[in-house]
Amino acid sequence: MVSSDTIAAIATPLGEGGLAVVRISGPDALVIADKCFEPIGKHSQKPSAAPTHTIQYGRVVRNGQTIDEVLLAVMRAPRTYTREHVVEITCHGGILPAKMVLETVLHNGARLAEPGEFTKRAFLNGRIDLAQAEAVIDLIHARTELAVRAANEQLAGRLSRRINKLRDEFITVLAHIEAQLDFPEEDIEPAAKTQLLAKLEAGVTEIDNLLRTANEGRILRRGVRAVIVGRPNVGKSSLLNRLLGHDRAIVSHVPGTTRDTIEETANIRGLPIVLIDTAGLRDARDLVEQEGVKRTRAALDAAELVLHVLDCSEQLAAEDKLFLAQFADKKRIIIINKIDLPRRLDLPEEFVRM
Numbered sequence: 046m047v048s049s050d051t052i053a054a055i056a057t058p059l060g061e062g063g064l065a066v067v068r069i070s071g072p073d074a075l076v077i078a079d080k081c082f083e084p085i086g087k088h089s090q091k092p093s094a095a096p097t098h099t100i101q102y103g104r105v106v107r108n109g110q111t112i113d114e115v116l117l118a119v120m121r122a123p124r125t126y127t128r129e130h131v132v133e134i135t136c137h138g139g140i141l142p143a144k145m146v147l148e149t150v151l152h153n154g155a156r157l158a159e160p161g162e163f164t165k166r167a168f169l170n171g172r173i174d175l176a177q178a179e180a181v182i183d184l185i186h187a188r189t190e191l192a193v194r195a196a197n198e199q200l201a202g203r204l205s206r207r208i209n210k211l212r213d214e215f216i217t218v219l220a221h222i223e224a225q226l227d228f229p230e231e232d233i234e235p236a237a238k239t240q241l242l243a244k245l246e247a248g249v250t251e252i253d254n255l256l257r258t259a260n261e262g263r264i265l266r267r268g269v270r271a272v273i274v275g276r277p278n279v280g281k282s283s284l285l286n287r288l289l290g291h292d293r294a295i296v297s298h299v300p301g302t303t304r305d306t307i308e309e310t311a312n313i314r315g316l317p318i319v320l321i322d323t324a325g326l327r328d329a330r331d332l333v334e335q336e337g338v339k340r341t342r343a344a345l346d347a348a349e350l351v352l353h354v355l356d357c358s359e360q361l362a363a364e365d366k367l368f369l370a371q372f373a374d375k376k377r378i379i380i381i382n383k384i385d386l387p388r389r390l391d392l393p394e395e396f397v398r399m
Contacts, residue, residue, distance in 0.1 A: 051077060052158035052166075053150045055143050062138030067146050069155055070163055074130040075119070080153040081105050081146075082117055082134075092132055097121035105134065107149040113142050127163055128170040176204045183266055191315035192265040204255075211251055214244050268310060268317030272344045274372075275354035276364055277324075280382040284354060285309070285322040293322075306340050321348070351377035358386035 051071025057064070069077060078092035084103040095101055099119055105112040118133040125131040136146045151157060159165075161182070168178045180199035187193045198204075218241050273281045285307065286292050293309050307322040323341035345351065351372050355365060369379075381390065 051155045052162055053077075053147060053155035054158035054163070055147055056133070056163075057138075057143070059140055059143075060138075061140070065136055065138045065143035065146075067134040067136065067143060067150060068158075068163065069132040069134070069150055070125070070127045070129045070158075070166060071155070072130065073154060074132045075121075077150060077153045077155050078117065078119075078132040078134070081107070081149050082115075085114075092117060092119050095119045097124065105136065105146050105149055107145075107152065112145045112149055113137055115146070126172065127166040128172045129166065173200075174202075174205050176208070177202060180204075186266065188268065188310060188317040189265070189312050189315050192317065195262065195265050207251070207255065211248055214248050218244050218248075264316065268319045269350055270319045270321065270344075270348050271350040271352055272321045272323060272341075272348040273352045273354060274323055274341065274345065274368065276356070276362065279354045279356040281354050282307075282322055284352070284380065284382065285320055288313075288318075288320055306344050345372070345375075348375065351375045352380055353377055354380045354382050355390060357381050357383045357388050357390045360389050361391060 049072070051069060051073040053067060053069045056066045056068040075093045082092060082101070082103050083106050084090055084101055086102060089101045089103050092101065097120060101117045101119065102115075103117060104114050113136040116135045118135070120131040120133070122128055122130050134146055134150070136142050147157075164173075164178050164181050167173050168175060173181075177200050180196045184193065184196035184200060187196055221237065221241055273284055275281050288311050289309055290311075293307065306324070309320050311318045311320055321344050323344055353368065353372065355361070
């Protein structure tokens with residue numbers, strides 16, 4: 046695919062920082078950069094005259110006024126991310142300097158890129174395949190080292206190689222079958238039929254293995270949603286703070302302190318765990334608490350893991366038994382809290398075994 050227009054966007058997160066990068070990609074990237082950039086010093090050159098994969102020092106100028114002092118990287122097609130001419134302008138960080146540099150580039154003929162359009166062009170131009178394109182966003186959103194490692198492996202083409210190998214095996218089998226249909230007088234030896242069946246069975250097994258890893262990949266990308274539930278004042282917020290390693294939720298001896306759900310992500314052995322502290326489950330006593338309990342139940346419906354907290358110093362209440370029965374279809378961990386107090390909790394045997 047050959048794109049007819051040239052796109053530009055700020056490639057770094059918005060906000061204050063030391064540096065920001067404005068990326069330009071397309072057939073006119075060098076021409077547009079020439080209009081914006083004035084080299085400084087005898088060794089710097091205009092982008093169109095500079096060798097590929099070099100950095101030029103100068104300033105971005107608009108209507109004779111200096112916008113910012115920058116470093117400009119020239120990367121000529123096809124040895125670029127998009128396989129088009131690419132120019133990256135590194136300016137001072139901050140929302141305004143980057144915005145003004147981008148506006149200068151757009152004023153000189155570039156179009157504002159759509160979200161993900163640079164990666165889209167890399168895919169359409171054959172630089173990466175669809176699995177690798179998906180890995181780019183996974184890498185950007187990775188929250189743990191395991192997620193980074195998995196995204197890097199997919200970006201390097203590991204998944205694509207497995208899929209392409211499967212495809213080649215099935216095409217080979219298909220070619221043999223079509224040959225038999227087109228030339229029935231040419232008998233296929235029994236051994237060959239056995240080999241074809243073995244290849245098909247091996248292919249189905251590999252597909253099943255790939256499908257089984259899909260859930261693992263989803264967990265690495267999105268995390269496991271773990272909801273902390275229990276009656277008021279059993280220590281749900283204390284548990285959240287302990288798992289996070291810092292005070293995130295307000296802790297009080299007054300029942301019903303937590304009225305709304307609180308979400309935080311913890312990195313536990315390389316897996317992102319989305320911990321959700323909730324309002325205590327009980328009959329609501331006012332409209333605010335009623336809304337909190339409603340949100341707790343909504344969080345429970347979307348949860349993949351339930352952390353059910355019980356108070357060791359109190360007997361198992363009817364509400365506890367009800368909640369234990371209601372959450373029976375969920376994967377859960379029953380947590381006995383306040384074990385430093387005299388034990389009054391007598392947990393039924395069926396829940397101990399669980």
